[in-house]
Amino acid sequence: MHIRVVVPAIGETLIEHVRSEVAGWAALDTKVDVVSLTRGTASIESEYDEALAAPGILDRIEEAASDGVDGVFITCFGDPAVHAAREIINAPVVGGFEPAMLMALSLGENVGIVTVLPNVVPMLNSLARRYTIERRIGTIRVIDLPVLSLVDRVAMLDRLFEQASDAVAKGEADVIVLGCTGMVGVAAELQDRLAANGRAVPVVDPTGAAITWLESSVRLGLTPSRTTYMPPPAKDRCV
């Protein structure tokens, strides 16, 4: 199985980091490669960024389609260009939000998302409504760190714990979902720290959820519905 990971940001700096993180989640016989964008933004933290990144992402989807990959992970929690991508490739495509949130639904009643900045909260609410799961979101919290500051793992973990712990204590969350695919390599430790503090709730890593979701989809032979995701009509396009 061949999975293509699209980092929806310009620059090469994130690629190695993502590659090793994804490798940790993928099955042994899953081949993973990682690409970033040649046009787009340095990170996605607004509707504006998401819109600017979309054409660069779709370039990569077209490549993936012609490369015959089995599945594509656009590694951003805002699911940028995911629905457009499904129109142009016969393989499952996910971002981080949809698989992480759907997995969370099977683990507990109210889902608490902990994300980076207040700027993205309206986008996440919009996604939840688009997917009709808004009634299961108990809270959306922020750690007030931009995506590109997540390299400070200790600060990130402390703030995640603070928000997640408070959300569980107040009865607003039974499951925690990490609300940024840049929050890598902390889910297990956060889950353990919560349990050690009397808050035994599962913590869902969106990268892990996405990779296993794609693997499952491929094994089940499932690709996007062509009555929902119809191929775009031919026309002039100049982008």
Place this chain on the structure above:
Amino acid sequence: MHIRVVVPAIGETLIEHVRSEVAGWAALDTKVDVVSLTRGTASIESEYDEALAAPGILDRIEEAASDGVDGVFITCFGDPAVHAAREIINAPVVGGFEPAMLMALSLGENVGIVTVLPNVVPMLNSLARRYTIERRIGTIRVIDLPVLSLVDRVAMLDRLFEQASDAVAKGEADVIVLGCTGMVGVAAELQDRLAANGRAVPVVDPTGAAITWLESSVRLGLTPSRTTYMPPPAKDRCV
């Protein structure tokens, strides 16, 4: 008052047509100018097209912001880049869907949309859910004509009448919304034809709804909420 109309398509051919249509709806003291895109697609009929058009639209929004316009109409029923635009300009921005649908809510119980192609129906359902008005949509019908074929006014009107009339007859629509901003200059005639056939329901033209919505917003001094539409953080962007 100065309203900027952004035709979210490449090429100059539509500009004059849109300008005269918009002039018909605008108040006498409203100044309207119309621009199209330098990068994008010839029309928007899929999530894919919408994603490709977004950066070109946002170019025009940045111009509008620096020109100090009072309001912006992105003339497409799919509301492309509308939410991203609101993050970067202190003036009301609408597409065709939101103002037309909200006006329709005050006119009758179930809204019937008649649009161009089946390809866009999932997008419209997603928009309706995003705006939380999905329970008021009674039906979404298509006339199976692409956007660029809408120049055949007679065929367009006949098909619109056929679908709208059937939707009203079956109790699926109490108000008709034209589901493409390219369906210009037919709302009044469709409304009359329906009434003449015993189906007295209002027909909402999305261009007219958008222009008057913007004028009202400007007169009321209303601009996008900065707690929902926060300015995007500074970062590298290469698009």
Place this chain on the structure above:
Amino acid sequence: MHIRVVVPAIGETLIEHVRSEVAGWAALDTKVDVVSLTRGTASIESEYDEALAAPGILDRIEEAASDGVDGVFITCFGDPAVHAAREIINAPVVGGFEPAMLMALSLGENVGIVTVLPNVVPMLNSLARRYTIERRIGTIRVIDLPVLSLVDRVAMLDRLFEQASDAVAKGEADVIVLGCTGMVGVAAELQDRLAANGRAVPVVDPTGAAITWLESSVRLGLTPSRTTYMPPPAKDRCV
């Protein structure tokens, strides 16, 4: 264009005040006249008041219909008799709630209403559900001043600011709607004061929203759907 404003209260004292307020919102070429009731109550602050005011309002709607007015504004945030009125006149009819709330939906995610007394909160919740927009109401606050005390503009503004500011600070509101049409002439100042205190959210005046809504409806040629608002069957009526 000729718009009739119905003050749904007995007595003449409010008429001049409403007339000047409405004139401030209306377009230059809109003719506005204002009438009050010959039977009803001094103000509407309960379901009971609303029920007692309805026949007097409908008297005025029948007059408006025979006078051939182009639109009717029943100037109360509880939308009293609005749906009954639509059954008996071929012109758009609105109260304060529907146009203000629908305009607010296009400005931000969660709408916060600030109204007069706790007595009317259940009515507003019922209206929101009737119009299917209840999921967008983030909070309903009260300033605990009865309608007829709103003449003390300073006290009203202070209390409005206190409630609105707190609602925005707590993340319960991205847009403020003034929840009583008696709160005249304060929207802009409240909006400015909120912005000056770091809460840059729009404030919707229901009178302004209603007047521009009617003007837009008239320009768009839209009247109530006759499949939703059917003319009442003939019968004995003695009221």
Place this chain on the structure above:
Amino acid sequence: MHIRVVVPAIGETLIEHVRSEVAGWAALDTKVDVVSLTRGTASIESEYDEALAAPGILDRIEEAASDGVDGVFITCFGDPAVHAAREIINAPVVGGFEPAMLMALSLGENVGIVTVLPNVVPMLNSLARRYTIERRIGTIRVIDLPVLSLVDRVAMLDRLFEQASDAVAKGEADVIVLGCTGMVGVAAELQDRLAANGRAVPVVDPTGAAITWLESSVRLGLTPSRTTYMPPPAKDRCV
């Protein structure tokens, strides 16, 4: 226990008929008296009629309150003035819709209402949304007979059977609710006829549901919540 039945129509002609019907449902030790209106309309078949009948109904509620009755049934399926009434009396008040629909919810999945005229369908949808039970309504059918024609019992039963049977056959209804309190004395026969034709679904009579609902409420010591139904503030009222 003393229950007051308010026929929300002018004239005395219906009183005896209602009295005998209600007596058939009431417990032996329940005292029932029946009054009609001195101002209002001959029947309620529109929002307009409902608005015109409300003050006359509220006259009767005030009498009931001063007479110290234990419960009030406003015998109309549109629940006219029910919420206003609850503000001014310390006793349970119901119309026909609420108790019949809530009883129906415990009997099967989808409720099918069969009512008189298409004019009242939007009112019933609005009530269902107000009470938040709209998702359980499978269909609203009409027999196209005005309220005052329901004296032709054979025609009424035939049309009720036709609509109810079709609704059950199409999977749109698991329970039938008679959608007019004027459809008296037919529920049991309709239920039997449906069962004899292979459609074994319960049929709820709104008068029976209302009377037993009030009796249960009184036995349970339940009266309207004063945080929802606050007493109206004192003021001038001239109706």
Place this chain on the structure above:
Amino acid sequence: MHIRVVVPAIGETLIEHVRSEVAGWAALDTKVDVVSLTRGTASIESEYDEALAAPGILDRIEEAASDGVDGVFITCFGDPAVHAAREIINAPVVGGFEPAMLMALSLGENVGIVTVLPNVVPMLNSLARRYTIERRIGTIRVIDLPVLSLVDRVAMLDRLFEQASDAVAKGEADVIVLGCTGMVGVAAELQDRLAANGRAVPVVDPTGAAITWLESSVRLGLTPSRTTYMPPPAKDRCV
């Protein structure tokens, strides 16, 4: 009328207590008998308990069916085995949740449930969603006493008052429903104590609501819909 009360717990100790409580709510001409289980659990405080109790409850339903009783009350607020029971008996069957909650809907806007332990809160939320009334639940509170400790009436009442009073004060409840059928004989006193403290809201006793609900259903001739509750197909069953 003959009503069978099934105590869904093993052991005889609760029977007399339940019998006298039920007798206090039933009409004079209603015959009530009470049975408990020969297999099951000592009380129901989890999904696990509910699942283990179900076959023992269904034994009792089959007996009730062959005894020809007119209605069955399974006296637990979690409605255990209620829907299975309706498939195998031609008589109305209720638990405590459904009738108490539906009665509460007619009394005020937001319903506050006060139950025993946090363990059952997810079950109650699931029931509310199953019955589609989740939007009317304002809060679910717990008194943190297990079912079998409810014999300490003073402690129970104090904790109920504390939770109910707080819920009303915070605007989270307009009606209180006792969330365990073991909370017997306290509804009226709690209601009085709340009123004496300025919180005039009704308090619904689930046992009283269930008994009067069944009596009403029987008087109205209503039994479970056979299109929702179809008789189970014949097959091997070994339980």
Place this chain on the structure above:
Amino acid sequence: MHIRVVVPAIGETLIEHVRSEVAGWAALDTKVDVVSLTRGTASIESEYDEALAAPGILDRIEEAASDGVDGVFITCFGDPAVHAAREIINAPVVGGFEPAMLMALSLGENVGIVTVLPNVVPMLNSLARRYTIERRIGTIRVIDLPVLSLVDRVAMLDRLFEQASDAVAKGEADVIVLGCTGMVGVAAELQDRLAANGRAVPVVDPTGAAITWLESSVRLGLTPSRTTYMPPPAKDRCV
């Protein structure tokens, strides 16, 4: 990884069949064993069957917990005893409904379920509401074959194709979910046959969805939330 499959039916006849089917979906390094019940019913086709099977299923869950398995699949589309099971084992537990439906949500807009008998349709609607995904179900169809007749693969496939094809053609389904875990080994062929007939929609096999769901959950280190699924309090239990 060690997954335990619980066939929630009495008798050994299905075990081999299920074992080979499951083996086809599981990863190579997943150890699967299959057990059936010592008490319960021959199949589950009603609420009644589900209630009777639950204690026997929970016996198997307790065994699984003491055997230290990593995940449990209760192989029935009605998710029998799934929530009770989660209270008593620290490993993910799924039935067929939840994983199949959640996977389907990522593939297209409206999900069409094709199940065995009309008897189970209300159960599936109840599950959908419990999981809050009811708005995404476009249709529930039946092939009118009992579970134990599904051995006739040709008849099953023909009827599945007939229902699925019709659902897609009418716009009621964009994704098909097989609504019985006894419909084994037909998903791929049904998907192909639909595509060959111009209905290119994915078909989800609930067994495959469940097995891969569990594998993903285990790899992600996710177990049931202990704030939703609390351990049952100690007490007498005699079942």
